[in-house]
Amino acid sequence: MRNVLKSILFFVILLLLVEVSLFFLVPKGSSTKYNYLEKAEYEALQEKRNSIDVLVLGDSLTYSSINPLLIWHEYGYTVFDVAEPAYILANAYKNLEASIDYQKPKMVIMEGNMLFRDPKKYPWYDKISKQLMRIVPIYKYHNNWKKIFNDDIGSNYKGYIFIDKTIPSKNYDYMKYSKDVRKFPDGNIDWFKKILNLCKKKDIEFLLVTTPSQVSANYPRRTALIRLARELDFHYMDLNLGNPLDIDWTKETKDKGGHLNYLGAVKVSHHLGEYFKKSKLFVDHRNDPSYASWDKAYEAYKKEYDSTLQ
Amino acid sequence: MSSYFDLLYAFVFLPLTVLIYAIVPKKHKYIILLLASFLFFILISKQLVVFLILSIISIYLGARRLTKLDKELESKLSTLEKEEKKPLKEKYKKKKRLVLIAVILFNVAFLFSFKYLKFFLTNTNLLLNLLHIDYEFKIIKFLAPIGISFYTLQAIGYIVDVYNGKASSEKNILKLALFLSFFPQIMEGPIARYEETSSSLYKGHKVTYKNLCFGYQRILYGFFKKMVIADRLNILVKIVFNNYMNYSGLTAWLGVIGYTLMLYAEFSGTMDVVIGSAEIFGIKLPENFRQPFFAKNISEFWTRWHISLGAWFRNYIFYPVSLSKPMKKITTSARKVLGNHYGPLISGAVALLAVWLLNGLWHGAGWTYIVFGLYHFVLILLGSIMEGLVIKACKKLNINRENKVYRILQSIKMTFFVFIGEMIFRAPTLAVAGGMLKKMFTDFSIKNVSLSTLGLDIGDVIVIIVGVIFIFVISLLKEKNIDIRKKIAKKPIYIRWALYYALIMSIIIFGAYGAGYAPVDPIYADF
Amino acid sequence: MEKLIEILEELQPEVDYETCENLVDGRYLDSLTILSLVSEIEDEFDVEIPTVEIIPANFNSAKKIWELIEKLQED
Numbered sequence: 001m002r003n004v005l006k007s008i009l010f011f012v013i014l015l016l017l018v019e020v021s022l023f024f025l026v027p028k029g030s031s032t033k034y035n036y037l038e039k040a041e042y043e044a045l046q047e048k049r050n051s052i053d054v055l056v057l058g059d060s061l062t063y064s065s066i067n068p069l070l071i072w073h074e075y076g077y078t079v080f081d082v083a084e085p086a087y088i089l090a091n092a093y094k095n096l097e098a099s100i101d102y103q104k105p106k107m108v109i110m111e112g113n114m115l116f117r118d119p120k121k122y123p124w125y126d127k128i129s130k131q132l133m134r135i136v137p138i139y140k141y142h143n144n145w146k147k148i149f150n151d152d153i154g155s156n157y158k159g160y161i162f163i164d165k166t167i168p169s170k171n172y173d174y175m176k177y178s179k180d181v182r183k184f185p186d187g188n189i190d191w192f193k194k195i196l197n198l199c200k201k202k203d204i205e206f207l208l209v210t211t212p213s214q215v216s217a218n219y220p221r222r223t224a225l226i227r228l229a230r231e232l233d234f235h236y237m238d239l240n241l242g243n244p245l246d247i248d249w250t251k252e253t254k255d256k257g258g259h260l261n262y263l264g265a266v267k268v269s270h271h272l273g274e275y276f277k278k279s280k281l282f283v284d285h286r287n288d289p290s291y292a293s294w295d296k297a298y299e300a301y302k303k304e305y306d307s308t309l310q
Numbered sequence: 311m312s313s314y315f316d317l318l319y320a321f322v323f324l325p326l327t328v329l330i331y332a333i334v335p336k337k338h339k340y341i342i343l344l345l346a347s348f349l350f351f352i353l354i355s356k357q358l359v360v361f362l363i364l365s366i367i368s369i370y371l372g373a374r375r376l377t378k379l380d381k382e383l384e385s386k387l388s389t390l391e392k393e394e395k396k397p398l399k400e401k402y403k404k405k406k407r408l409v410l411i412a413v414i415l416f417n418v419a420f421l422f423s424f425k426y427l428k429f430f431l432t433n434t435n436l437l438l439n440l441l442h443i444d445y446e447f448k449i450i451k452f453l454a455p456i457g458i459s460f461y462t463l464q465a466i467g468y469i470v471d472v473y474n475g476k477a478s479s480e481k482n483i484l485k486l487a488l489f490l491s492f493f494p495q496i497m498e499g500p501i502a503r504y505e506e507t508s509s510s511l512y513k514g515h516k517v518t519y520k521n522l523c524f525g526y527q528r529i530l531y532g533f534f535k536k537m538v539i540a541d542r543l544n545i546l547v548k549i550v551f552n553n554y555m556n557y558s559g560l561t562a563w564l565g566v567i568g569y570t571l572m573l574y575a576e577f578s579g580t581m582d583v584v585i586g587s588a589e590i591f592g593i594k595l596p597e598n599f600r601q602p603f604f605a606k607n608i609s610e611f612w613t614r615w616h617i618s619l620g621a622w623f624r625n626y627i628f629y630p631v632s633l634s635k636p637m638k639k640i641t642t643s644a645r646k647v648l649g650n651h652y653g654p655l656i657s658g659a660v661a662l663l664a665v666w667l668l669n670g671l672w673h674g675a676g677w678t679y680i681v682f683g684l685y686h687f688v689l690i691l692l693g694s695i696m697e698g699l700v701i702k703a704c705k706k707l708n709i710n711r712e713n714k715v716y717r718i719l720q721s722i723k724m725t726f727f728v729f730i731g732e733m734i735f736r737a738p739t740l741a742v743a744g745g746m747l748k749k750m751f752t753d754f755s756i757k758n759v760s761l762s763t764l765g766l767d768i769g770d771v772i773v774i775i776v777g778v779i780f781i782f783v784i785s786l787l788k789e790k791n792i793d794i795r796k797k798i799a800k801k802p803i804y805i806r807w808a809l810y811y812a813l814i815m816s817i818i819i820f821g822a823y824g825a826g827y828a829p830v831d832p833i834y835a836d837f
Numbered sequence: 838m839e840k841l842i843e844i845l846e847e848l849q850p851e852v853d854y855e856t857c858e859n860l861v862d863g864r865y866l867d868s869l870t871i872l873s874l875v876s877e878i879e880d881e882f883d884v885e886i887p888t889v890e891i892i893p894a895n896f897n898s899a900k901k902i903w904e905l906i907e908k909l910q911e912d
Contacts, residue, residue, distance in 0.1 A: 003519045010807065010810075013807070013811070014811065014814060017811060017815055018815075018818065021815065021818070021819060025819075138818055138819075139823070139824055140824060142818055142819045142820075142821065142823075142824065143824060145769070145819055145820070146767065146769040148769070149767065149768050149769045303765055307545075307548050307549050307552060307765065474887075474888075474889045475889070476889055606864070609867050609868075609869075610864050610867070613864065624868055625888075625892075628868055629868075629888040629891050630888050632872050633872075633875065633886075633888050633891075638876070641876050642876075642880075645876065645880075651847075651848065651873060653873075653876070654869075654872045654873040654875075654876045655869065655872075655873075657872065658868075658869045658872045658873075661872075662869070690869075694867070694869045694870075701850070701851070711851065
C-alpha cells in the first residue's frame with residue numbers, strides 16, 4: 001500500500017513538473033487574454049498579432065497537404081493551418097473564434113472532409129484529446145528550450161506537418177460519376193453556418209476546398225458540396241475531379257491514397273498560392289523585415305525537404 | 311506499434327502485460343507471456359506470424375525427434391557388446407544429423423527467401439547480362455523480414471544445442487514457443503541460449519515493486535540514449551551520408567563519428583529497454599553490450615558490442631568449422647611447417663572468414679555488408695598475426711602494455727577502425743563508401759563545416775555533447791565495476807526521485823521528437 | 838599440469854597462470870589463441886576436445902583446462 005501511495009505521489013509531482021515546464025515552453029505571443037494552455041491549443045495565437053493573411057481550417061488532410069512556408073517562399077503571403085487530426089466542426093469553430101479575435105485574416109479556407117465527419121462517432125476522441133491537452137502540448141513545444149540560443153528558431157511549420165513517408169497507391173479514377181448524393185451528419189451544417197456567419201461578420205472571404213485524397217474524396221461527396229455551396233452561397237474548389245494537380249499516387253501519398261506526403265503538398269500549396277495571387281487580396285510581405293522569422297522557418301523546411309529528397 | 315521505443319509499447323502494452331502477468335496464478339504465467347509475445351509479433355510483423363508458427367513447430371518436432379533418437383540409442387547400447395557399439399553409434403549420428411540439417415534448412419530457407427532472394431536474383435541477372443545471356447529472373451517481392459533474423463539464429467542455436475546434448479528438448483510446445491518468441495527479445499535480441507533463459511521464462515516470478523522500479527529505470531535510460539542522442543544525431547548522419555560530396559573530409563568525419571555514436575546509442579538503448587522489460591517479469595536476459603569503446607582491439611570490441619551475436623557465431627560457426635575434421639588435418643600439417651603459433655591460424659582464418667562473411671550477410675543482403683564483414687576479417691586476422699610481434703617490440707622498447715597511457719592509445723586506435731567499419735556499414739552503396747573514405751583521408755579543407763548546413767544548431771550540439779559525456783561517465787563507472795543502480799537505490803528518497811525526474815524531464819524536453827525531427831528507425835530490427 | 842602451463846606461456850606470456858581465473862572473460866585468450874591451444878593440447882595429451890566443451894567456463898583458468906583434459910582422458 002505504501003508503495004502505491006508513493007507511486008501516485010511520484011506521478012503527481014511529475015505532472016506538476018511537466019506543467020511548470022510548459023509554462024516556460026509555450027510561446028507567449030503578445031495576447032494576454034489567453035493563458036498558455038489556450039495558446040497551446042489555438043496555435044495562431046502564438047503568431048504576431050494581425051500577421052496572418054489566410055487561416056486554413058481542417059483535419060489531417062489539411063496539415064498534410066497545405067504548406068504555408070512554400071506559399072510564403074513563392075508568393076510572400078502568410079497562411080496558417082488551424083488543423084488537428086480528426087478535427088470536428090464544433091472544435092474548429094472555437095479555434096477559429098479565438099484565432100480571429102487575435103488575427104485579422106482576409107480569407108478563411110475550410111477543408112471539406114470535416115463536413116462529413118460525424119461528431120457522434122468521435123466523442124471518445126474528443127474527450128481523450130481534451131484530457132491529453134494538459135500534457136500533450138509538451139509534444140509540440142518541448143523543443144522551444146532552444147530559444148535560449150536563438151529567439152526565432154525556425155522549427156515552426158505554421159501548422160503544416162512534414163510527412164516524409166510514402167506508401168504508394170495506384171493512379172486510378174476515384175471520382176467516377178455517380179447519381180448518389182452524400183448526406184451530412186446531423187448538426188454539422190449548423191456549425192458550418194456558424195463558421196460562415198462569423199466570416200461574414202468579420203468581412204472575411206470564405207473558400208471551401210477538397211484536397212486530393214483517394215480515400216476521402218468521391219463523386220457523391222462532391223455533389224453534396226456543390227449543392228451546399230449553391231444553397232449557402234460560397235466558393236467551392238475541388239482538387240480531385242479529373243486530377244487537376246496531376247498528383248502521382250504512386251509517389252506522392254503517405255498511406256495508399258489517404259493523405260498526401262511532402263511531395264503532394266508541394267503541388268497543393270503551389271496551386272493555392274496561384275489562387276491567392278489571382279484574387280489580388282494580398283500583399284507580398286517578403287521584403288518586410290517584421291516577417292523575417294518566416295524566412296527562417298522556410299529555410300528549416302527546405303533543409304528537411306532536401307535531406308528527405310535524397 | 312512499430313518498435314520498443316513506441317510509447318504504446320512502454321506505456322500501454324508492457325504495463326497491461328505486467329498487470330495480467332501479476333494476477334494470473336504462477337502456473338499459467340508463462341502462457342500470458344506467450345500470448346503477449348504473439349500479439350506483439352503480429353502487431354509488428356503481421357503476416358509473418360505464419361512463418362513463426364511453422365518454424366516453431368519444425369523446431370519442436372525436430373528437437374523431440376533428436377531426443378527420441380538419443381533415448382533409442384541408449385537403450386539399444388545397453389544390450390550390445392563393445393564391438394557392436396561403434397557402428398550403431400555412427401548409424402544414429404547419421405540419423406540425428408539428417409534431422410538437424412532438415413530443420414536448419416527449413417528455417418534458413420525462409421530467411422533466405424525473405425531476406426536474400428531479391429539480392430541474389432538481382433546480382434544473377436546482372437551476371438547473366440554481363441555474359442550476354444538473354445534471360446532474366448523475375449524478382450518477387452516478399453514481406454520485409456522484420457523480427458525473424460534474430461529469431462532464426464536463436465532457433466538454430468537451440469536445435470544445435472539439443473543435437474549436441476547441451477540442451478534438453480522441451481516437451482511442452484507452448485513453453486518452447488515462449489523461449490523462441492519472448493517479446494522483448496524477438497525483434498533485436500539478445501540471442502539467448504536455452505540454458506540461459508528458459509527456466510526463468512517458465513518459472514512465473516512474482517512482480518515485485520523493486521523489479522518494476524528497476525525495470526522502468528533501465529527502460530528510461532534506453533529512451534534517453536535513443537531519443538536525446540540517437541534521434542538528434544540522425545539529422546547530421548542523414549545529411550552527411552546523402553550528400554558527402556558537397557562537404558569536406560572533416561565534415562565526413564563528423565558524420566562518420568556521429569553515425570557510430572548514433573548506432574551505439576540506438577542499439578544499446580534498445581537493449582536497455584529490452585532487458586529492462588524482461589527484468590519487470592523477473593527474467594534476466596544476457597547483456598548485449600559491455601562498454602565496447604574500452605576494448606583493446608577490434609577482436610575484443612566484438613566481444614563487447616552485440617555480444618550475443620558474436621557468441622552465436624563463435625559457438626555455432628567458428629569452432630565447429632575450425633575444429634572440423636578436414637580443418638584439423640590442415641592444422642596438423644600446417645603446424646609442422648609454420649610452427650605451433652601460426653599453424654592453427656590457417657584453419658582459424660578459414661573459420662574467421664566464414665564467420666565474418668555470414669556476419670556481414672546476416673545484417674543484410676548488400677555488398678556493403680559483405681565488405682563490412684571482410685573488413686573485420688582482415689583486421690582481426692592481421693591483429694592476431696601482429697600481436698606476437700607487438701609484444702616482442704614492446705619488450706625491447708621497455709613499454710609496459712598494462713600502462714594506462716598505452717591502454718588509452720590502444721582504445722583510440724581501435725575506435726578509429728570501428729569508425730571506418732561502421733561507415734562502410736552505413737553507406738548506401740560501395741561507391742559512396744569509397745568516395746567518403748577518399749574524402750576522409752585526402753580532403754582536409756574546412757569549407758562548409760558550419761553547423762547550419764548540417765541540420766544542427768548550437769543547442770543540438772550542446773545536448774549531444776552533454777548526453778555523450780553522461781553516457782561515457784556511466785560506462786566508465788561500469789567498467790570500474792561500480793554498480794551504479796545499487797548505489798542509487800541506497801540513497802535517500804529525495805535524491806533518488808530528483809535523479810529520476812531529471813532523467814524523465816530531460817527526455818521530455820531534450821528528446822529529438824516532434825516536428826522537424828525524424829526518429830531513427832529501429833536499425834537492428836531490419837537485419 | 839606443468840606441461841599445460843608451458844604451452845599457455847608460449848601462446849600468451851603476459852599472464853600469471855597460477856592465479857588468473859578469467860583467461861577467457863578477461864580476454865587474455867582470444868578465439869584464435871584458443872584454437873592454437875586446443876590443437877596443442879590435443880597433440881600433447883592425446884585427447885579430442887569436442888567443440889561443445891569449448892566454453893568460457895572450461896577455459897577460464899589453467900586449473901579448469903587441466904580438469905577438462907583429465908575428464909577427456911578418462912572417457
